[in-house]
Amino acid sequence: MTIASIAARVRDGRRIDGRDALRLYTGAPTALLGRLADTIRARKHPSGVVSYIIDRNVNYTNVCVARCAFCAFYRPVGSGDGYVLGFDELFRKIDETRAVGGGQLLLQGGHNPDLPLPWYEDLFAAVKSRYPDFRLHALSPPEILHLSRLSQEPVPVVVRRLVRAGLDSVPGGGAEILVDRVRRELNCYSKATADEWLSVMRVVHEAGLRSTATMMYGSVDTPAERVEHLCRLRDLQDETGGFTAFITWSYQPANTALSGVEATGIDYLRTLALSRIVLDNFDNLQASWVTQGGKVGQLSLAFGANDMGSVMIEENVVRAAGAEYCMDEAEIVRNIEDAGYVAKRRNMTYDLLGDPLFRRRAIPRRTTLAVARPAGDTSLPAELSRYPARSRPGREQRSAPDPRPA
Amino acid sequence: MHDDLTAALDKIEAGAVLEDRDWQALTGGRDLIALGMAADTARRRRHADRTTFVQVVSVSVSAPVPADPIGGDAGEVRLAGRPATAEAAVAAVRTLADRAPGVPVTGFAYGDLDALCGHDPVRLGDLLVDLREAGLAQVASLAADALVDPEPVVGVLRGSGSAVSSLTFGEAVGSDVWRLMQRVKSWDGIGGICRALAPLPSAEPSPPTTGYSDLRQVALARLLVDNIDSIQVDWSRHGPKLAQVALTFGADDVDAVPAVASHDQGWRRSPREEIRRNITAAGFRPVPRNGRFEAVEP
Numbered sequence: 186m187t188i189a190s191i192a193a194r195v196r197d198g199r200r201i202d203g204r205d206a207l208r209l210y211t212g213a214p215t216a217l218l219g220r221l222a223d224t225i226r227a228r229k230h231p232s233g234v235v236s237y238i239i240d241r242n243v244n245y246t247n248v249c250v251a252r253c254a255f256c257a258f259y260r261p262v263g264s265g266d267g268y269v270l271g272f273d274e275l276f277r278k279i280d281e282t283r284a285v286g287g288g289q290l291l292l293q294g295g296h297n298p299d300l301p302l303p304w305y306e307d308l309f310a311a312v313k314s315r316y317p318d319f320r321l322h323a324l325s326p327p328e329i330l331h332l333s334r335l336s337q338e339p340v341p342v343v344v345r346r347l348v349r350a351g352l353d354s355v356p357g358g359g360a361e362i363l364v365d366r367v368r369r370e371l372n373c374y375s376k377a378t379a380d381e382w383l384s385v386m387r388v389v390h391e392a393g394l395r396s397t398a399t400m401m402y403g404s405v406d407t408p409a410e411r412v413e414h415l416c417r418l419r420d421l422q423d424e425t426g427g428f429t430a431f432i433t434w435s436y437q438p439a440n441t442a443l444s445g446v447e448a449t450g451i452d453y454l455r456t457l458a459l460s461r462i463v464l465d466n467f468d469n470l471q472a473s474w475v476t477q478g479g480k481v482g483q484l485s486l487a488f489g490a491n492d493m494g495s496v497m498i499e500e501n502v503v504r505a506a507g508a509e510y511c512m513d514e515a516e517i518v519r520n521i522e523d524a525g526y527v528a529k530r531r532n533m534t535y536d537l538l539g540d541p542l543f544r545r546r547a548i549p550r551r552t553t554l555a556v557a558r559p560a561g562d563t564s565l566p567a568e569l570s571r572y573p574a575r576s577r578p579g580r581e582q583r584s585a586p587d588p589r590p591a
Numbered sequence: 592m593h594d595d596l597t598a599a600l601d602k603i604e605a606g607a608v609l610e611d612r613d614w615q616a617l618t619g620g621r622d623l624i625a626l627g628m629a630a631d632t633a634r635r636r637r638h639a640d641r642t643t644f645v646q647v648v649s650v651s652v653s654a655p656v657p658a659d660p661i662g663g664d665a666g667e668v669r670l671a672g673r674p675a676t677a678e679a680a681v682a683a684v685r686t687l688a689d690r691a692p693g694v695p696v697t698g699f700a701y702g703d704l705d706a707l708c709g710h711d712p713v714r715l716g717d718l719l720v721d722l723r724e725a726g727l728a729q730v731a732s733l734a735a736d737a738l739v740d741p742e743p744v745v746g747v748l749r750g751s752g753s754a755v756s757s758l759t760f761g762e763a764v765g766s767d768v769w770r771l772m773q774r775v776k777s778w779d780g781i782g783g784i785c786r787a788l789a790p791l792p793s794a795e796p797s798p799p800t801t802g803y804s805d806l807r808q809v810a811l812a813r814l815l816v817d818n819i820d821s822i823q824v825d826w827s828r829h830g831p832k833l834a835q836v837a838l839t840f841g842a843d844d845v846d847a848v849p850a851v852a853s854h855d856q857g858w859r860r861s862p863r864e865e866i867r868r869n870i871t872a873a874g875f876r877p878v879p880r881n882g883r884f885e886a887v888e889p
């Protein structure tokens with residue numbers, strides 16, 4: 186098919202296959218891709234609303250055994266820079282989130298062998314008993330798989346236990362590119378193969394939970410592999426309908442083992458637009474302003490995105506890889522309205538919650554995102570001693586006398 | 592495409608006068624891509640797929656000695672800052688021209704030179720001749736927002752055999768910019784002394800401009816200001832991502848690409864490779880130029 190006939194098919198609202206998607210991606214002018222994506226966005230969201238969520242992006246530990254080559258965030262077991270957040274620290278973060286109108290934590294972290302499944306269950310249960318309405322959007326598929334391996338429990342059992350403890354929904358992190366050639370090169374094949382990532386999501390959806398899906402492109406992947414990734418997500422969405430949204434971002438190379446250069450702004454807009462075209466069974470696409478900056482983040486709204494994502498409040502992973510952008514609620518709303526849309530708050534399932542909160546009550550402006558912990562603070566939370574550590578450094582650390590004054 | 596926007600774009604194409612309703616459609620609508628496509632068509636008519644860029648070494652006018660030797664990728668050495676006196680300006684140009692043989696030296700804001708000469712057109716004309724003879728290839732910038740009557744400026748520049756690299760809108764934003772664009776469009780002779788128009792603000796205002804407003808500004812500059820050849824974006828000031836996207840919205844020249852790699856994130860790719868990669872990924876053909884707007888492709 187020619188580009189024109191593929192474009193006509195998209196305009197008619199018909200599905201395109203992977204071969205035609207690749208042809209569009211590699212051959213269509215950027216403006217055409219944007220127009221097609223914008224046509225679909227307008228069809229799916231005719232009211233002109235662009236949504237966003239007030240939640241906090243917390244990384245409970247940076248200790249990780251996976252050692253993905255693209256990750257600047259993790260620290261190996263035993264590292265002096267490794268941290269685990271304590272329950273009280275997390276409660277404080279929830280209090281701060283609620284104070285600015287947030288109702289959810291996006292909670293993800295490293296594959297820490299010294300945090301067993303009961304630690305997560307106790308944490309989730311403690312959060313729910315203190316804050317019954319607060320939502321936990323937590324643990325990407327590779328983290329769930331890690332807990333399954335650590336606890337020797339099947340994934341459905343792990344998911345069931347986490348849900349019983351308070352898990353509300355699952356973020357789509359750790360997908361990178363769902364092609365095993367890429368995953369081997371990125372050293373993330375062993376944390377989860379493409380099939381494993383998808384099968385954890387299937388279990389999550391079957392358990393009645395909703396999740397998001399993601400794609401990190403621009404490392405060692407080819408355009409064809411990006412298309413394959415999108416098609417695999419589309420297939421699973423056909424099967425379960427469990428994904429609420431899709432988010433794509435470019436690999437951030439600074440401070441990573443893989444190194445390299447970042448994909449360009451045009452690459453991002455083209456990839457976003459293609460995602461909107463291929464993922465015809467996804468309602469929502471988020472802008473990744475945290476990797477692209479506020480300006481290109483806003484331009485996402487012309488290239489298929491209908492959601493500005495989260496105000497985040499805190500961010501650790503992308504910052505470690507060299508990108509540091511901040512948008513508070515007022516700034517997100519200014520960008521949405523400047524682009525000609527109506528800004529509305531939402532929750533994880535994309536129910537609209539209302540107009541911007543900062544117009545109803547005074548919310549302090551924020552120009553920087555918080556971090557998990559102040560630099561250099563690697564103190565051990567007291568409750569960790571209740572859980573067995575699996576690694577030798579973890580065992581030694583937990584049996585050492587507490588250096589803090591009584 | 593929205594009917595009002597189509598009507599406004601048709602009016603621009605026909606050279607008709609724009610009314611308030613047209614401005615609203617051009618500057619307030621959601622259909623950013625339609626505006627970009629119209630600007631891209633206008634830009635391709637003029638420049639096809641050619642996108643020029645210049646790699647600049649910036650040197651302070653108060654200490655006109657480059658920190659590093661001027662490398663082979665530099666297409667321009669630019670004096671930054673306001674000279675204390677006319678003599679200091681000439682001396683700085685002479686020093687730099689000696690240290691950077693073969694690389695065009697540019698510098699100064701036209702308004703600063705005018706102020707140094709007490710706004711006397713004869714003294715200014717003499718200073719411009721002295722600067723040119725000392726080795727100044729072009730005056731770096733001329734602020735359109737500070738210009739009431741362009742005619743004497745065009746006269747002084749022409750009379751002294753000088754030219755300006757970039758016409759800027761200073762720090763103007765919003766409706767001030769649209770007014771300026773219409774004024775510049777009516778200035779006879781401006782294109783003969785000014786090669787490029789840099790439509791984005793020279794300093795980020797508060798609150799900062801948005802991606803939509805920046806791209807609308809670039810696109811409308813290309814569509815409206817047809818008496819200046821190039822629409823320019825600044826790689827260092829606006830950042831690679833926005834500058835690159837602006838190329839698909841009517842810009843055809845990238846200013847202020849560093850001549851030397853920054854090592855703050857570790858060396859990854861030379862600025863020349865990086866700008867080439869970005870221009871190519873945007874669907875254009877990269878052409879390095881120097882401070883005189885001459886192509887320097889080996």
Ligand code: SF4
Pocket residue numbers: 249250251252253256257258259294295296327373376
């Ligand atoms: S991306 Fe996640 S799993 Fe991979 S090394 Fe980083 S923290 Fe660990």
